[in-house]
Amino acid sequence: MARRSRSTKTQPDPPDLPPRFDAAPGPPADGDLWDGVEAGPGIVFPEHVADLRLHECRIRGVDLSGRSLGGLHCRDTEFVNCDLSGAQLDDTVFQRVTFTDCRLTGTELNGAGLTDVRISGCRADLVRLRMAKGTFLHVEDTTLRGADLYRFTASGCAFLRCDLGEASIEDARLAGTDLHGSGVDDLRGPLALQGCRIGPEQLVSVGALMLAAMGVQITER
Template sequence: MPIRLSRQRAERARPGAPPTPVGLTTVGRVPAHRERRAAERADVPPQPRLPPSLTTAALPEHEPEPEAGYRRLDFADLDLGGRTVESVEFAQCRFRGVDLSRVTLDRAAFLDCVFARGSLANLHAERSSLIRTSLSAARMTGFTWTDGVVRDVTLDECRLDLSAWRYSRFGAASFTGCNLTRADFTGADLSGVQFTGCDLTRAQFSQARMAGTRFRDCTLLDVGGVTSWDGVVVSHQDLPALSYSLAAALGIRIADD
């Protein structure tokens, strides 16, 4: 049975080509030993802390309910789509092939959780937290995480086109091999976030805080909000595509001849 929670939540969010523009750093080829040291300095998200064994989740016993907590459960191939739940917490849980599409969450928390495959498409969450959580090969088109926390999180090979992360606060998070076309990071704090091998075509970064955000081997065509990129680190091979967005933001016209 679910564990009832008080309204005080554990680990709650704390408010907490052309010439390179001022504040934007490009990284070229560096010696291997320097590359290793840089990697060691980077904020690498820790892995979720799962126990050696989990209890198999089943419906209706583990149906998500408001003000409830679910711990050390293995959700496998279950249909949880379309639910609306407030103040729910999942801790040390694994979700394998689970359908969470069209779920609506408010003040939810996922701590030490693992998502593999499955669908979170059009999931809508507000004032919620993802902490020490990994997501891999998940369908997340239209995923919305507004005014929330994303800390110590890895997202690998996820389909995140049209996702929205407006005004969320990130810490030690990484996106690797993700489709982030038209993703919306308006007003988000992306300080220290790493994007590797991602497609960010037409992604929006207006009013985002991005000191220390890193992009490597990413597609950066028609990116919006590049005036917020003060302190960003971009690999040298990513700069040519980004240059067009930078030129447009500065009012520079590029001639064909």
């Protein structure tokens, strides 16, 4: 009997959201579980919330800027038009989560685990993903100038049509990552691009970065 071929996964799995949501019960407290909840701009998060769990939630237009959310666990959740600039989200866990039209400038995601996460149309300059792990993390049409991906580990990831100018990828493991349409001007640590996929129009800029990183000098004879 011939074996059926299994399709190879190429995209993040989307959040599994309920057909309707309950209203947010109020500002979250340490250790709270929100399950099937929708929160809007009227919900004010405290400056510090520990071990919050968001399962099958929609967070829309909420100001999370500068908040410290240690131990945050998000599953099957979407963030839309939220401000997470400067938020402390180190070591958080995201599984089947989307960020759409959000502000992630300077967001701290060091050591985070991001599985089946899509970030689209966002502003994420100076975002920090040091020693984070992305599994089917797809970032699209997003600015990441000056982002810090030191020792970031990627599997099935993509940065499509993004601005990665002056971002740092020192010691990152990016083999197999798709970078089509993304700007890489002044990218730091370009040797970590080994095994990535780029488009023909990126060949000159990536080639120049690699030659400079290897100390190759182009001079007149």
